[in-house]
Amino acid sequence: VRGKGFTLYVAIADVSHYVPLDTELDAEAQQRGNSVYFPGHVIPMLPEHLSNGLCSLKPDEDRLVMVCELDISRQGVIEGYCFYEGIIRSHARLTYTEVAAMLQTPKTEPERVLQQRVSEKHEALLPDLKTLYALYRQLLLSRQERGALDFETVETRIVFSEQRRIKEIIPVERNDAHRLIEECMLCANVAAADLLQDAKLPSLYRVHEPPSEEKLSNLYDFLREIGIGLSRKNKPTPKDYQHILARLKDRPDRALLQTLVIRSLMQAVYQPDNIGHFGLGFEAYAHFTSPIRRYPDLMVHRGIRYLIRSGRKQPGVLPVEGAPKIHRDVIYPYRQPDLETLGMELSQTERRADAATWDVINWLKCEYMQSRIGEEFDGMVIGVTNFGLFVELTDIYIEGLVHVTALRNDYYHFDAVSHTLTGEQSGLSFHLGDQVRVVVARVDLDERKIELQLVDNGTAAKGPGRSLPQRKRGKADNGRRGGKHGSRGRKPGEYKSRKSGRG
Structure with missing residues (x-):
């Protein structure tokens, strides 16, 4: 806590330093578009030497990063930000389970014992983690205030036998550590979008249109059938959807009904024309935080590096003293037509990856049920x-x-x-x-x-x-x-x- 609010540092591996434009490495990354995650196996967008090596923030090793420094009020509102290149030396690699154990109130004796053990192990980090947790709680309130949607659906994980067949499928618990990281990433992504928009630099935004009239009408009709009457709106806001989810919260079939609500929404895509992100309640949103596994994030990093190294004054960036200038054509030659094409292609590679993942999962499930x-x-x-x-x-x-x-x-x-x-x-x-x-x-x-x-x-x-x-x-x-x-x-x-x- 500093003065009246918080300072949040989001440091992301500096992938654009290692993947120059117009190289075979870049061409292959663009063609793949993203990493593909199968049960127990990953096909990375970048070679493992980068994704698990030079661009992996390993403890006690120096790593190049792109930093987003944010000033956030006590009410969870972003009041300012600054992007710059840096070097990070991580103090520890923590699991979500460990962080949740340290921060959440234990409900059982085993949870209390785990909290004590993990807190003693990471005693030096605990004060900063608690400060981060305090920030998370304010960001959560801000999220609710703007009407961002939060679906509590059941996610699952496949457990394999020694023969690499399904042993069981278990639900995965999403704890406060997951939500904390998610909120921090959202802050950095919003700041990146705002910077690119303020600099009038054409870029790919992550956009999410409001639901279509047809899907919205079908949803209202169905909710009325199950006794949830809502006033119709031709142009609903995220808060209207938030109200629907609140009405479903105490129903025993809420998970199923939430799925129907999700299906009434449009799919998010990449495009250079910013129309906002309906589901998250943001006027501008871009993907900045995963350049190792998503090509649109790598493009955003290149745009931000250009603004940092352009040699001209640009609010929201801080050049490193003595760093050479970089011409736009060298690192960020994209123009509007290029971005329109790339937006469609990268949206498609994302859908392709999802389809491949589900196809493998479905095959494994069928194999499991054969017996x-x-x-x-x-x-x-x-x-x-x-x-x-x-x-x-x-x-x-x-x-x-x-x-x-x-x-x-x-x-x-x-x-x-x-x-x-x-x-x-x-x-x-x-x-x-x-x-x-x-x-x-x-x-x-x-x-x-x-x-x-x-x-x-x-x-x-x-x-x-x-x-x-x-x-x-x-x-x-x-x-x-x-x-x-x-x-x-x-x-x-x-x-x-x-x-x-x-x-």
């Missing part, structure tokens, strides 16, 4: 389509499809607004959040598909995970609501199922 064909599991309906029900197996975190042809013999109407399948003759309805009992019927490893069948002859079980009440509907309801499609149960279907998994 469990014929076994029964409890599950929850997490997706309803015109061709069937997607069911996530309880505590296994694996998803499969109950095809509409495997349901009780009937003609099923799909309601896209309420996410329901309803039998025309029986009135039997399936909804998001239904608790069901299923059997693994078939696994197709090549197609990444897991086929399930309902155990109780197509009857959804009632339980705490239900999102909607059961509703009997007959022929008179046929076609009454928009977005319906019909499908026949127990006859060859015409609909192709999507791959199992969340990809």
Whole structure:
């Protein structure tokens, strides 16, 4: 704490020093676009000699860094910043678990013992960590004030056996140490975007458009179906979404409903035209903090280095005395047309990496379930389509499809607004959040598909995970609501199922 607020230093490995423009190394990094993270394996954007060596901030070793120094008020508001080149010598490499143990209030005796042990080990660092934690709490309040969205979804990690097959899939706890680092990175990214915008230097921004009218309308209609009435707005703000999440907070099916809220949002992309970041509630946002694994961050570093070394006065940067000037064409030759093309290409490489990751995860899950064909599991309906029900197996975190042809013999109407399948003759309805009992019927490893069948002859079980009440509907309801499609149960279907998994 200094005076009336905080000074935060975010030091990021100076990758642009080691990856010159127009080299084979740069061309390969641009083509890859980003590192790709598979379970237990990483395909890095840069050679490991850089990513795990020269650009890795190892304890007690000097490393080149690009520093973002920020002045932040006690209310968590950025009041000033300065970027400069520097050298860092890290005092320690701490894990998220260790930092959380030192900072969070222990709830159990084992947690108290762990806190004492880790705090004694890193006693010299504890005062600074506590100051950082105090800053984090203020940044969190500022985040809530601007309406930034914070989804508490369940993330998982695959544990492998010695044979490199899935042993189990376990949920990963996100603690305050993760959130602390995230808030610090957000501050540096906002400062980078503001600097580039103030300098009128064309750059790639990370932009996130507000939701489309169609997606927004569907979301409001669905929320009304489950008893959450909200006033409609053609141009919602992040705070409006924050209000929706608050209404879902105490529901037993909140994780599922949060997923639907996420799906109503647009995808974030890279582009030179700054339109702000809706989800984070920022007017300008750029990626600065991960140049080792993301090419857009490397481009932002090059732009900032140019501003530092341009030889002209620029607010927000501090040149190192005696450092030579760098001409723009040498380090940052990008113009608007170049950035438009790069923005589309790098957005695509990001999607490509995500698709590859999910494809591998889905293959591993299918391999795991091959030996469990014929076994029964409890599950929850997490997706309803015109061709069937997607069911996530309880505590296994694996998803499969109950095809509409495997349901009780009937003609099923799909309601896209309420996410329901309803039998025309029986009135039997399936909804998001239904608790069901299923059997693994078939696994197709090549197609990444897991086929399930309902155990109780197509009857959804009632339980705490239900999102909607059961509703009997007959022929008179046929076609009454928009977005319906019909499908026949127990006859060859015409609909192709999507791959199992969340990809």
